[in-house]
Amino acid sequence: MxxxxxxxxxxxxxxxxxxxxxxxxxxxxxxxxxxxxxxxxxxxxxxxxxxxxxxxxxxxxxxxxxxxxxKTEKTYLCQVEGEPDESALEALRVGVTLKDGPTRPARVRRIDPPDLWPRDPPVRYRKSVPDCWLEIVISEGRNRQVRRMTAHVGHPTLRLVRWRAGxxxxxxxxxxxxxxxxxxxx
Structure with missing residues (x-):
């Protein structure tokens, strides 16, 4: 077994x-x-x-x-720098072109900060730069893909937690x- x-x-x-x-x-x-x-x-x-x-x-x-x-779906809870507007989210939804080619479309939505364990070390906090949380579902798994996708639309990842796989x-x-x-x- x-x-x-x-x-x-x-x-x-x-x-x-x-x-x-x-x-x-x-x-x-x-x-x-x-x-x-x-x-x-x-x-x-x-x-x-x-x-x-x-x-x-x-x-x-x-x-x-x-x-x-x-195409096993993987769900990530992603804290990003800044507050992505609808055009940034839509770019992720249709797929972005990274150095290793276009990504498959992702399901993306803004979420309230999830009730997660504290991270050690904590994520840096900058009073002058807001952040927000996204739920991102992808069906591929390239090297550092979610981080590269959010950076591509101008919102670098601060914390990334894979919550679900299949x-x-x-x-x-x-x-x-x-x-x-x-x-x-x-």
Missing amino acids: ARLILFNKPFGVLSQFTDKGTEGSVRPTLSRFIDVPGVYPAGRLDRDSEGLLLLTDDGRLQARIASPKF EWSLEGIAPGEWREIRPAGR
Whole structure:
């Protein structure tokens, strides 16, 4: 039976079990939180992103979750600098052209600040620069895609939390915690 782990990856943690960075590096990895042999991340989250990371020991399930050809939707809660106007949101909705080509259309809406855990370190606060929260749903997963999309429309990302991937969400999972579930149909 396939294993599937839902992990709430904290800010600053690498989405891998070992750090192949510089010698003497002390960056935290998944091995600090998950001691389950044979599971690997299905996709990645950047070190400075937080939230749902799925791990499995099933290669087909891993491909279904991570491969762009399956178009698994991923929902992000994104705190951005400034207050995007409707034209900026519409640009994200139809797709923007990044250096590696056009993005697929995204579902985007402004949301109230979500009730999330405090981030360590906290997001910088600037009295003279407002910020707001967006919910962004994409069906691809390029390197730093959401961050590059919001920067492209003039609103750099300050905090990024993946809340959902496909049918799985972070609901009830604290940062650094994980839950094993049985994948549907397995």
